[in-house]
Amino acid sequence: MEAEQKHVTSLYDRLDGMRALAETRLSGALSSTGGTPQARSQRESSVGMYTEQLAQLSAVESGLCFGRLDPESGAPLYIGRIGIFDEEGDYEPLLLDWRAPASRPFYLATAADPLGIRRRRHIRSKGRTVVALDDEVLDLAAAAGSATREGLAGEAALLSAVDANRTGRMRDIVETIQAEQDRIIRADLGGVLVVQGGPGTGKTAVALHRAAYLLYTHRRELSTRAVLVVGPNPTFLRYISHVLPSLAETGVLLWTLGDLFPGVTARGEEPERVAAVKGRLGMVDVLAAAIADRQELPTEPIAVELDREPLTIDRELAATARDRARRSGKVHNQARDVFQEALIDGLVEQAAAIIGTDPYADDPLGGDDAPGDPQLMGAADLADIRAELAADDGVRAALDTLWPRLTPQRLLRDLFSSPERLAAARGESLTLAETAALVRPAGSPWTPADAPLLDEAAEQLGPLPELEAAAKTMAERVRRSELSYAEGALEIARGSASIDVEDEDDPELLLVTDLLDASRLAERQEDGEYLSVAERAARDRKWAFGHVIVDEAQELSPMAWRVLMRRSPSRSMTVVGDIAQTGDPAGAASWSEVFDPYVTDRWKLAELSVNYRTPAEVMALAGEVLARIDPAATPPRSVRSTGQQPVQGSLDDLASVLSGEAAMLGGGRLAVIAPAARVAGLADEVRAALPSLAVAVGDEPDLESPVAVLSARQSKGLEFDAVVVADPDGIETESPRGVNDLYVALTRATQRLTVLK
Numbered sequence: 001m002e003a004e005q006k007h008v009t010s011l012y013d014r015l016d017g018m019r020a021l022a023e024t025r026l027s028g029a030l031s032s033t034g035g036t037p038q039a040r041s042q043r044e045s046s047v048g049m050y051t052e053q054l055a056q057l058s059a060v061e062s063g064l065c066f067g068r069l070d071p072e073s074g075a076p077l078y079i080g081r082i083g084i085f086d087e088e089g090d091y092e093p094l095l096l097d098w099r100a101p102a103s104r105p106f107y108l109a110t111a112a113d114p115l116g117i118r119r120r121r122h123i124r125s126k127g128r129t130v131v132a133l134d135d136e137v138l139d140l141a142a143a144a145g146s147a148t149r150e151g152l153a154g155e156a157a158l159l160s161a162v163d164a165n166r167t168g169r170m171r172d173i174v175e176t177i178q179a180e181q182d183r184i185i186r187a188d189l190g191g192v193l194v195v196q197g198g199p200g201t202g203k204t205a206v207a208l209h210r211a212a213y214l215l216y217t218h219r220r221e222l223s224t225r226a227v228l229v230v231g232p233n234p235t236f237l238r239y240i241s242h243v244l245p246s247l248a249e250t251g252v253l254l255w256t257l258g259d260l261f262p263g264v265t266a267r268g269e270e271p272e273r274v275a276a277v278k279g280r281l282g283m284v285d286v287l288a289a290a291i292a293d294r295q296e297l298p299t300e301p302i303a304v305e306l307d308r309e310p311l312t313i314d315r316e317l318a319a320t321a322r323d324r325a326r327r328s329g330k331v332h333n334q335a336r337d338v339f340q341e342a343l344i345d346g347l348v349e350q351a352a353a354i355i356g357t358d359p360y361a362d363d364p365l366g367g368d369d370a371p372g373d374p375q376l377m378g379a380a381d382l383a384d385i386r387a388e389l390a391a392d393d394g395v396r397a398a399l400d401t402l403w404p405r406l407t408p409q410r411l412l413r414d415l416f417s418s419p420e421r422l423a424a425a426r427g428e429s430l431t432l433a434e435t436a437a438l439v440r441p442a443g444s445p446w447t448p449a450d451a452p453l454l455d456e457a458a459e460q461l462g463p464l465p466e467l468e469a470a471a472k473t474m475a476e477r478v479r480r481s482e483l484s485y486a487e488g489a490l491e492i493a494r495g496s497a498s499i500d501v502e503d504e505d506d507p508e509l510l511l512v513t514d515l516l517d518a519s520r521l522a523e524r525q526e527d528g529e530y531l532s533v534a535e536r537a538a539r540d541r542k543w544a545f546g547h548v549i550v551d552e553a554q555e556l557s558p559m560a561w562r563v564l565m566r567r568s569p570s571r572s573m574t575v576v577g578d579i580a581q582t583g584d585p586a587g588a589a590s591w592s593e594v595f596d597p598y599v600t601d602r603w604k605l606a607e608l609s610v611n612y613r614t615p616a617e618v619m620a621l622a623g624e625v626l627a628r629i630d631p632a633a634t635p636p637r638s639v640r641s642t643g644q645q646p647v648q649g650s651l652d653d654l655a656s657v658l659s660g661e662a663a664m665l666g667g668g669r670l671a672v673i674a675p676a677a678r679v680a681g682l683a684d685e686v687r688a689a690l691p692s693l694a695v696a697v698g699d700e701p702d703l704e705s706p707v708a709v710l711s712a713r714q715s716k717g718l719e720f721d722a723v724v725v726a727d728p729d730g731i732e733t734e735s736p737r738g739v740n741d742l743y744v745a746l747t748r749a750t751q752r753l754t755v756l757k
């Protein structure tokens with residue numbers, strides 16, 4: 001232990017040194033002022049780079065080094081959160097990043113297949129002090145007598161992690177990743193990988209570690225395209241938000257569905273059945289019809305004047321123009337030009353007929369100008385008339401009525417606030433009752449189910465031409481500035497690099513030179529505005545992410561998948577979920593139903609089978625509910641049993657159950673999970689029963705409070721040391737997939753479960 005402490009201390013010394021260096025460089029960059037635009041851009045770039053570096057170095061403080069591998073021959077390898085190299089010696093690794101290929105046996109080696117490793121050691125620390133060492137000898141003869149269970153790597157460390165008190169924040173599992181999880185984490189970048197697993201099998205943990213692994217292994221590709229993680233709600237995202245930083249990854253976007261449409265944060269609420277209607281693919285046709293409905297024909301002819309001559313836009317002219325615009329194959333906002341052109345053609349014809357016809361045609365002195373003669377006007381005159389008509393207020397007003405410029409927001413706001421517009425758009429996709437359910441007041445907040453519709457509307461409408469032009473200018477500026485930025489910043493990085501990189505092919509060395517990667521530095525923009533790739537991705541509706549990870553994926557509607565597929569044109573995705581936990585009426589009943597339309601059968605399914613959260617006793621009870629959802633389903637195998645059977649009782653005893661739980665809670669967390677309709681009332685009872693404890697409740701409950709009162713739906717993806725499920729029958733009957741919600745509620749406990757009817 002003493003020897004390990006020595007090594008660990010020396011690693012922390014190196015970490016301190018790296019931080020001090022980054023701090024000095026950062027303050028140097030911050031204190032320099034003025035200079036040419038080039039110098040300013042270099043400064044901005046290095047400030048961004050060193051700030052990020054410092055954040056990463058601070059995040060890996062806890063558990064910096066957690067493992068050691070003793071190969072059959074050669075020096076031991078230490079495994080940790082980042083790679084640290086001996087810059088004074090010959091660049092030997094002092095600590096291997098857990099994601100480096102050489103670290104892999106730490107997760108995969110078994111006595112049966114030791115992968116050249118003699119011994120695996122888990123180093124457990126508190127702060128910077130080593131407190132325990134767990135050794136596994138990966139030698140069949142030596143292992144024969146040991147109590148290690150088949151298939152578990154680092155059992156002691158694993159059990160200590162799964163038994164630890166929960167804190168309201170998800171922790172990383174980097175020290176104890178199991179082989180079946182490791183294979184998913186390190187799967188190839190390309191293609192759609194679906195990870196199906198029961199409750200507590202580590203799907204969320206695996207998804208996040210995969211993000212960190214992919215960013216490390218494919219830094220070049222992914223740093224310029226960014227990785228997106230989609231989770232079910234803001235509370236869940238807060239719950240998982242510390243995991244990636246603790247793995248030294250800061251550039252990943254964590255979004256809910258409601259964040260998918262730039263400029264809109266959709267957090268409004270609506271009945272589930274309404275959201276379910278909005279989530280159906282039939283809405284694509286409804287939106288198309290709603291747009292077509294905005295391409296109107298005048299009920300009365302519209303009069304416009306040209307040089308005091310009366311012209312008319314009548315139904316026939318508007319219909320001809322509309323046909324031409326529709327047949328152009330362009331999207332609405334782009335086809336407006338065609339419509340305008342066609343309308344003006346018609347008006348020019350009228351004008352020419354009036355102005356261009358000789359009024360004295362009957363005059364015998366009129367010569368060639370008899371009625372019906374060709375135009376008197378030349379091309380230049382016609383062009384003048386066109387220009388005049390195009391600028392005419394009356395014509396513009398008519399255009400705005402007959403073919404308005406539409407933003408997605410305007411289209412949807414107008415549609416949902418108008419029973420007439422909805423009736424016109426519903427086609428065969430919506431029943432009368434569904435149509436009526438969609439109506440809402442004009443100022444209603446955007447809901448998560450609106451976000452995919454806004455995106456779909458944006459696709460079908462196309463950008464407003466003036467906004468598109470502005471975006472192009474901006475993109476060109478960024479492109480030009482990126483080049484000088486990247487070059488300048490590379491200069492800085494090269495100048496300050498303390499090692500001389502000779503062998504670019506050495507993978508270990510490349511990891512360090514990632515910091516010098518031009519593509520990463522090219523993220524920085526000119527004009528003092530530092531925008532990371534993630535920030536740029538967040539602003540750009542058409543951003544194509546390098547990789548998309550979806551958690552609780554079973555809950556997403558077909559419309560939501562449609563948007564996500566657009567954000568991932570390369571179809572590089574990791575999707576994790578559990579069909580048996582689908583609670584949302586818009587959610588999925590099978591994975592092939594979700595993916596076949598997009599990637600036919602070219603998606604891969606991986607399964608996780610071990611439950612690290614719920615003790616066997618609790619899972620046995622939850623298994624009875626699972627059997628009602630799908631008699632063929634097997635519940636995941638619990639990694640441990642606690643000997644404590646779930647308690648079943650009456651809701652009348654809530655107060656005494658709660659005080660008993662509070663007494664056992666230690667530093668852990670307790671949740672009361674109930675039907676949504678009973679949450680507020682129960683929260684009052686919980687407060688009364690536990691007056692000295694903070695009780696979290698509401699839309700975005702603070703999960704770090706010792707006690708939370710949640711609906712079953714809200715508890716999805718979360719976990720607590722102790723759970724009291726109140727009114728299970730109420731949960732089951734509250735919604736069409738209520739039995740799935742009950743299954744979720746029963747599988748949230750890491751230690752104790754009480755069910756009160």
Ligand SMILES: Nc1ncnc2c1ncn2[C@@H]1O[C@H](COP(=O)(O)OP(=O)(O)OP(=O)(O)O)[C@@H](O)[C@H]1O
Nearest residue numbers: 161173176177178199200201202203204205612717
């Ligand atoms: N290899 C591991 N080592 C230690 N803890 C683990 C491991 N795998 C999973 N866990 C823990 O098990 C718990 C459940 O993991 P996670 O929330 O990722 O499961 P899940 O499959 O997403 O569950 P659910 O579907 O119920 O939301 C977490 O506390 C996680 O840290």
